Amino acid sequence: MDTNSGEKWEAMASPMDRMLAGEEELIPSSGFLSSVMECVHEEARVPAPMRFPWRRAVPGVVLAAGVFGWGGFEMAREAMAAMRAGTFTGPEISLPLHLVASIGPAAWVAISLGMSLASWMVSRRLIGHNS
């Protein structure tokens, strides 16, 4: 408090400061405490917001990242080879038939996971701004 004593002294020197400092105390109404506790109990009863199911989502996210990463790597490798040979004909990815059949659904899974993630982030941001 020592650092402010000079400032306090200066402030106390003016009647205006004395008026503002000497405000009468307001006593909360008798029902205030119970009203606050009622709200708090209500808050406590509300279940905690659902958390994003990271455990369930992680395998899908890893799979999608692997598929996209592998595809990107193959494309880059093909492009490098084509550049070295002087011809660029685009990537030729050869996959076993059962893998080719599962790429379509995997892509949909990846897209839906991406959209879920985006909507979760947007909703978190909205809640953050409102609270």
Next chain:
Amino acid sequence: MPPKPSTATEDLADVQRVLSGDVQAFEGIVRRWQGPLVNMAWRYCRDRSRAEEMAQEAFVRAWRGLAQWRREASFSTWLFSVAANVYRTELKRVPTLNLPLDEIEEPSAPAGQYRALAEQRQQEDVRNAVRALPQKYREAVILFYFHEMDVAEAARTMGLPEGTVKARLSRGRALLKRRFPHLNEDMAPTAFAEREA
């Protein structure tokens, strides 16, 4: 408004009980801090029922964020800071009805048998003038006087450096003193009657 050591201990004990699942322990916190929080809200809005609503919202917000209290600052500092945020947001959402600073009458000198009444009126005019200050100066002025003229405590409540609060306070007080030049003098309010006579 530095907390007493016993209050700080009680606050810590209650917070720990609440965090371990005892909702009712929050009542001790509300009981100890309802007066300061309602009075602080009153200084922001000058409306008793609104002040209680705002203080209630501050307690609920404190309840929700209790786990976020880092023990580096005292509980009261953290609680006042939560409350100041709530009050600031609430007044931005629904501002109080303020006259422009220039339209607030300069308090007249109290005299004779009406002195007490006139002094009361003077004080009300000055407080109305505080409410008419631009928001950032107003908050610095409100919290400075609320914390019994402790700049450091006001700065902690606002979450701003002391230097910034001092600058805002100085500007706010300068605006008030320009509006009420005769209150700038070093004399008690009761001396106005003698000067007027």
